[in-house]
Amino acid sequence: MSTAVSPLAPSDVPAMPVIAGVRLATAAAGIRYKGRTDVLLAVMDEGATVAGVFTRSKCPSAPVEWCRARLKGGKARALVVNSGNANAFTGKTGKQSTALTAQIAAKAVGCAASDVFLASTGVIGEPLDASKFDGVLAALAETATPDHWMDAAKAIMTTDTFPKVATATAKLGKATVTISGMAKGAGMIMPDMATMLSFIFTDAPLSAAALQSLLKTGVEDTFNAVTIDGDTSTSDTLLAFATGAAAAHGAPRISRASDPRLKAFAKAFQGVLADLSEQVARDGEGARKLVEVIVEGATTKTSARKIAMSIANSPLVKTAIAGEDANWGRVVMAVGKAGEPANRDKLSISFNGIRVAKSGARDPSYNENEVSEAMKAPKIQIKVALGLGKGRDRVLTCDLTKEYVAINGDYRS
Amino acid sequence: MSTAVSPLAPSDVPAMPVIAGVRLATAAAGIRYKGRTDVLLAVMDEGATVAGVFTRSKCPSAPVEWCRARLKGGKARALVVNSGNANAFTGKTGKQSTALTAQIAAKAVGCAASDVFLASTGVIGEPLDASKFDGVLAALAETATPDHWMDAAKAIMTTDTFPKVATATAKLGKATVTISGMAKGAGMIMPDMATMLSFIFTDAPLSAAALQSLLKTGVEDTFNAVTIDGDTSTSDTLLAFATGAAAAHGAPRISRASDPRLKAFAKAFQGVLADLSEQVARDGEGARKLVEVIVEGATTKTSARKIAMSIANSPLVKTAIAGEDANWGRVVMAVGKAGEPANRDKLSISFNGIRVAKSGARDPSYNENEVSEAMKAPKIQIKVALGLGKGRDRVLTCDLTKEYVAINGDYRS
Numbered sequence: 001m002s003t004a005v006s007p008l009a010p011s012d013v014p015a016m017p018v019i020a021g022v023r024l025a026t027a028a029a030g031i032r033y034k035g036r037t038d039v040l041l042a043v044m045d046e047g048a049t050v051a052g053v054f055t056r057s058k059c060p061s062a063p064v065e066w067c068r069a070r071l072k073g074g075k076a077r078a079l080v081v082n083s084g085n086a087n088a089f090t091g092k093t094g095k096q097s098t099a100l101t102a103q104i105a106a107k108a109v110g111c112a113a114s115d116v117f118l119a120s121t122g123v124i125g126e127p128l129d130a131s132k133f134d135g136v137l138a139a140l141a142e143t144a145t146p147d148h149w150m151d152a153a154k155a156i157m158t159t160d161t162f163p164k165v166a167t168a169t170a171k172l173g174k175a176t177v178t179i180s181g182m183a184k185g186a187g188m189i190m191p192d193m194a195t196m197l198s199f200i201f202t203d204a205p206l207s208a209a210a211l212q213s214l215l216k217t218g219v220e221d222t223f224n225a226v227t228i229d230g231d232t233s234t235s236d237t238l239l240a241f242a243t244g245a246a247a248a249h250g251a252p253r254i255s256r257a258s259d260p261r262l263k264a265f266a267k268a269f270q271g272v273l274a275d276l277s278e279q280v281a282r283d284g285e286g287a288r289k290l291v292e293v294i295v296e297g298a299t300t301k302t303s304a305r306k307i308a309m310s311i312a313n314s315p316l317v318k319t320a321i322a323g324e325d326a327n328w329g330r331v332v333m334a335v336g337k338a339g340e341p342a343n344r345d346k347l348s349i350s351f352n353g354i355r356v357a358k359s360g361a362r363d364p365s366y367n368e369n370e371v372s373e374a375m376k377a378p379k380i381q382i383k384v385a386l387g388l389g390k391g392r393d394r395v396l397t398c399d400l401t402k403e404y405v406a407i408n409g410d411y412r413s
Numbered sequence: 414m415s416t417a418v419s420p421l422a423p424s425d426v427p428a429m430p431v432i433a434g435v436r437l438a439t440a441a442a443g444i445r446y447k448g449r450t451d452v453l454l455a456v457m458d459e460g461a462t463v464a465g466v467f468t469r470s471k472c473p474s475a476p477v478e479w480c481r482a483r484l485k486g487g488k489a490r491a492l493v494v495n496s497g498n499a500n501a502f503t504g505k506t507g508k509q510s511t512a513l514t515a516q517i518a519a520k521a522v523g524c525a526a527s528d529v530f531l532a533s534t535g536v537i538g539e540p541l542d543a544s545k546f547d548g549v550l551a552a553l554a555e556t557a558t559p560d561h562w563m564d565a566a567k568a569i570m571t572t573d574t575f576p577k578v579a580t581a582t583a584k585l586g587k588a589t590v591t592i593s594g595m596a597k598g599a600g601m602i603m604p605d606m607a608t609m610l611s612f613i614f615t616d617a618p619l620s621a622a623a624l625q626s627l628l629k630t631g632v633e634d635t636f637n638a639v640t641i642d643g644d645t646s647t648s649d650t651l652l653a654f655a656t657g658a659a660a661a662h663g664a665p666r667i668s669r670a671s672d673p674r675l676k677a678f679a680k681a682f683q684g685v686l687a688d689l690s691e692q693v694a695r696d697g698e699g700a701r702k703l704v705e706v707i708v709e710g711a712t713t714k715t716s717a718r719k720i721a722m723s724i725a726n727s728p729l730v731k732t733a734i735a736g737e738d739a740n741w742g743r744v745v746m747a748v749g750k751a752g753e754p755a756n757r758d759k760l761s762i763s764f765n766g767i768r769v770a771k772s773g774a775r776d777p778s779y780n781e782n783e784v785s786e787a788m789k790a791p792k793i794q795i796k797v798a799l800g801l802g803k804g805r806d807r808v809l810t811c812d813l814t815k816e817y818v819a820i821n822g823d824y825r826s
Contacts, residue, residue, distance in 0.1 A: 059749030059757040089745045091758060091774030124742030125775050229728040234749055315642040315728065315813075319822035329537025332502045336472030336647055344472040345504060361504030362538050400728075400822070402815040408729055409736035409813070 008282035008290050008378060008398070009162040016149030016165055019180055020203045021045040021243025023144035026155040029132045032084030032122055037155040039133070041140040042079040042199070043109055048243045050076035050117060051212035053219050055236035062087045062094030063118040064237060066102065070114050074208025076241055077111035079199060080118050080137065081156050083184070087120040087128040088234040100130040108141040119197050119237045121158055121184060153182040156197055159407075160184050160283050166275035170268035173261060175251035177204040181272045185228075185280035198223065198238045198276055204265055205244035205253040213257035214269055215240050222273040225305070225395045228284040229404070230313035281396040286403030289321050290396065294383045298391030303340040308395040310338035311382060318400030324375040326351040328362075331382060346387035352380060421695035421703050421791060421811070422575040429562035429578055432593055433616045434458040434656025436557035439568040442545045445497030445535055450568040452546070454553040455492040455612070456522055461656045463489035463530065464625035466632050468649035474501030476531040477650060479511040483527050487621025489654055490524035492612060493531050493550065494569045496597070500533040500541040501647040513543040521554040532610050532650045534571055534597060566595040569610055572820075573597050573696050579688035583681035586674060588664035590617040594685045598641075598693035611636065611651045611689055617678055618657035618666040626670030627682055628653050635686035638718070638808045641697040642817070643726035694809040699816030702734050703809065707796045711804030716753040721808040723751035724795060731813030737788040739764040741775075744795060759800035765793060 022044055026037040052071050054064045080101055087094050102116040109116070120128060153163035167180040183198035206214075215238065223238060247253060254262055282290055293312045298304035311317055314334040320327035328349045335342050345360035352374040356366045380399075435457055439450040465484050467477045493514055500507050515529040522529070533541060566576035580593040596611035619627075628651065636651060660666060667675055695703055706725045711717035724730055727747040733740035741762045748755050758773035765787040769779045793812075 055749075056752070057746070057749030058752065058755040059745050059760070089742060089757065089760075089770070089773060089775075091772065093774065124745060125770065231727050231729045231743075231746060231750065234746055314644050315817070316644045316821055319818050321822075322818065323822035325822070329502060330644075332472050332537060333470070333644060333647055336468075336470030337644065339469070339471065342471040344502065347472070347502075357502070357538065359504065361502060361506065400818060402818045402822075404728070405732050405735065405813060405815045405818055409732035409734075409738070409815075 004161065006161045006283050006287060008287055010279060010282070014165065014167050016167055016180055017178055018146040019178055019201045019243065020245030021048060022201045022241070023146055024148040024152045025140035025144035026148065026151045027136050027140055029082065029136050031082055031132060037151065038083045039136060039140070040081040040152050040155040041105070041137055041144060042152070043141060043144050044077050044241055044243055045245065046077065048076050048241050049074055049206060049208040049211055050239060050241050051208055051215045052237065052239045053215055055234060057234045059089065059234055061120060061235040062090060062098045063120045064235060066098040066118050067237060067239065070117060073114055075115050076117055077115040078105050078109045078117070079239065079241070080105045080116065080133070081197065082120050083156055083158050084122040085120060085126055085128045086122045086124050086235050088124045090125065090127050093127045097128045097130040101133055104130070104133045105137050108138040117239055119235070119239070121156065121197055121235055124234060149180065149182065156182065156184045158184065162283060164276055164279040164283070166272045168268040168272050170264040172204050172246065172265050173250060173252040175246050175249050177202060177246045177251055177265065179269050179272050181276050183276040183280055185283045196223070196236045196280060200240040200272060202242050203244070203246040204242055205247040205251055206242040207255040210254050210257045210259070210262070211240050211242050214266055218270050218273045221394070222270070222277040226277045226281045227309060227312050227395065227397050228281070278396055281398055284398035285407045286401040287398030288401055289399040290379045291321055291398055292379065292381045293395045293397065294381065295386065296383070296392040297386040297388055299341045299389040300391040301393050304391040304393035305395070306340050307335055307338045307342070307384065308393050310334045311384070312395045312397035315400055318397070321380055322399040322401045324372070326356055326371045326375050328356045331384060335384060341388060342386055343388060348385040348387070350383045351375065352377060417574065419574045419696050419700060421700055423692060423695070427578065427580050429580055429593055430591055431559040432591055432614045432656065433658030434461060435614045435654070436559055437561040437565045438553040438557040439561065439564045440549050440553055442495065442549050444495055444545060450564065451496045452549060452553070453494040453565050453568040454518070454550055454557060455565070456554060456557045457490055457654055457656055458658065459490065461489050461654050462487055462619060462621040462624055463652060463654050464621060464628045465650065465652045466628055468647060470647045472502065472647055474499050474533060474648040475503060475507030475511045476500055476533045477648060479515065479531050480650060480652065483530060486527055488528050489530055490528040491518050491522045491530070492652065492654070493518050493529065493546070494610065495533050496569055496571050497535040498533060498539055498541045499535045499537050499648050501537045503538065503540050506540045510541045510543040514546055517543070517546045518550050521551040530652055532648070532652070534569065534610050534648055537647060562593065562595065569595065569597045571597065575696060577689055577692040577696070579685045581681040581685050583677040585617050585659065585678050586663060586665040588659050588662050590615060590659045590664055590678060592682050592685050594689050596689040596693055598696045609636070609649045609693060613653040613685060615655050616657070616659040617655050618660040618664055619655040620668040623667050623670045623672070623675070624653050624655050627679055631683050631686045634807070635683070635690040639690045639694045640722060640725050640808065640810050641694070691809055694811055697811035698820045699814040700811030701814055702812040703792045704734055704811055705792065705794045706808045706810065707794065708799065709796070709805040710799040710801055712754045712802040713804040714806050717804040717806035718808070719753050720748055720751045720755070720797065721806050723747045724797070725808045725810035728813055731810070734793055735812040735814045737785070739769055739784045739788050741769045744797060748797060754801055755799055756801060761798040761800070763796045764788065765790060
């Protein structure tokens with residue numbers, strides 16, 4: 001199993017600032033891995049609000065069901081994340097396990113179990129022994145401190161090749177507030193794992209409703225516009241927590257997402273989501289190329305999204321990119337199979353700005369050597385112009401390499 | 414590039430009988446390949462009917478558009494198939510090329526151009542020089558004979574590793590009629606090719622309407638239930654020709670597919686479609702395992718099909734099969750992402766008859782060694798029981814191996 005960091009890892013890792021009202025701690029509970037941390041506890045001061053979006057899988061994990069049910073309250077005091085075991089497809093045991101974990105965390109933090117949020121990532125179908133958290137979470141609650149962000153991002157990794165963090169600040173009223181987040185992606189080296197987890201924290205004083213609205217809008221063009229292999233996890237979880245601590249230095253309390261004072265914050269929040277979701281694409285299993293698919297001139301944005309996803313999920317397009325081949329014939333194929341309005345004879349396609357096809361045929365002016373050279377870049381942009389309307393969308397993915405097959409097929413789980 | 418025959422190739426190749434009213438001939442026209450045949454001409458006696466089904470791609474190839482437009486007439490005198498160039502995404506040139514090919518064939522055979530059917534497979538986006546057929550088709554029309562079925566099946570291959578033929582007989586009235594077919598599949602070694610072509614011939618006297626109806630019904634559970642990588646070609650073409658020659662020895666003329674005398678024929682016809690489509694799955698790119706996905710207990714057959722396709726197209730499921738891993742967690746994932754009704758806690762999953770999960774959790778009684786042994790077989794059956802209704806469906810696919818990535822990514826087109 002390769003432990004090399006993805007060549008697409010960002011070269012600059014930000015210094016992660018403190019978020020007032022949030023304390024973090026990690027531990028090695030021995031859930032599956034040896035010699036590394038696998039539990040994260042985040043403790044929020046009283047008054048923190050929470051919002052979340054989850055997998056659309058019809059077979060969600062037990063922690064996803066737990067969080068969905070607790071979200072209505074809009075309040076959060078603790079987040080417990082473990083790696084190594086997804087607690088998915090574990091039947092009644094799985095449900096009991098989430099209840100026990102929340103109970104242990106509630107006791108450790110001194111809150112109601114319903115204010116505890118949970119996420120698990122790792123093997124599907126293995127019962128998660130929640131008793132392993134006993135003692136561990138109490139110790140973590142005592143030692144939790146406002147820093148440790150990189151440690152936290154590392155504890156939630158499964159086989160990601162690098163920890164994923166992002167941070168931004170924004171003016172809210174006259175106060176400066178901070179937004180920090182972490183994510184784990186689809187760096188699968190050990191089979192059975194296919195989960196995306198992300199957690200965002202801010203000291204801004206936002207109501208749960210405002211936070212939820214920002215989150216729902218925000219994921220549309222970020223996390224929902226990233227695909228590695230078209231396989232949707234049972235455990236995808238994105239939770240956002242707002243401690244409200246910035247109210248102490250003058251940030252106004254915001255109850256609705258439509259509040260005009262939220263404009264700068266919303267932009268910064270969106271930036272953190274975009275940054276983290278791009279890092280997920282950059283750490284796709286076996287990825288050697290980051291691929292940006294832009295579809296424009298579609299009848300609607302929804303139609304553009306479907307066509308972009310059809311291209312981004314096509315194994316033939318993805319293997320061509322891996323082979324540094326500007327194989328626009330396969331892009332045509334993927335446009336055609338999407339089932340969305342498209343007129344073959346109006347189609348134009350370019351790779352990294354070099355147009356290779358126009359008006360439904362090969363662009364007679366393109367230079368094969370020039371495009372071959374361009375395909376060697378670590379980031380490839382495929383742009384498709386449909387020439388039908390104003391619908392535009394953008395999706396991020398990565399190439400499909402032999403390493404992907406090796407990661408997911410060579411080893412028995 | 415590997416030229417080894419797929420380990421999943423059928424061990425028995427049938428002796429292909431003559432179909433009265435059909436003559437075949439092949440030639441090397443040098444369209445792309447060197448040292449092999451790349452053109453097939455099939456000549457039908459006057460009176461032959463034709464039916465066809467085509468790719469649902471919104472960007473179909475020029476020959477697909479040609480055939481669709483000619484199908485209304487219901488009559489066919491000639492079929493011209495070339496390999497090496499798909500004549501897809503070739504703009505006006507492509508359209509002119511189909512017209513010229515049909516014109517050359519019509520002159521050679523002595524029929525109207527509108528009675529000529531065309532199919533092309535190979536590179537997308539390269540203009541097809543139809544003048545290469547000049548002379549070639551006239552010579553083929555002269556030398557065409559009723560045998561040569563294996564030669565015909567070979568001429569239409571691109572990088573298939575074996576020719577695909579099937580044949581059956583059935584009673585129609587008191588006469589015995591014959592159905593023979595050939596197909597080319599998705600054995601892609603040279604990039605840019607992704608086409609499925611199949612041609613079925615019979616001496617039964619069927620109206621074009623009856624034949625079309627049989628074909629439409631027949632593909633539903635055969636060719637439409639096979640997936641290699643979820644990528645739909647621009648050129649998929651399945652044409653059926655009925656010469657009616659069996660009327661001379663007493664076969665009744667059939668005008669409607671609902672005619673009760675057609676029962677045995679319909680079954681045999683379906684058998685030929687099933688045989689050919691299974692061979693396409695057996696020759697999937699880089700395939701080492703034939704995978705049969707059965708979904709039962711769904712709310713409807715349509716729902717079962719969607720779930721079966723979600724499993725069969727999941728790269729994570731397919732790489733697990735390649736790794737001989739009974740990774741039912743990934744099957745759960747694929748069921749969950751299909752978006753169809755499913756109740757996690759009623760789900761059962763088995764691999765080659767060994768149940769590994771039941772009632773939404775690991776089956777406590779399954780033996781890991783036993784299932785590991787079973788996964789070494791060249792044919793893997795994944796059966797998912799949803800426990801919701803009576804909807805059932807079956808889909809064939811193959812595993813996803815490093816060879817697939819090598820075939821499609823390692824070489825520049």
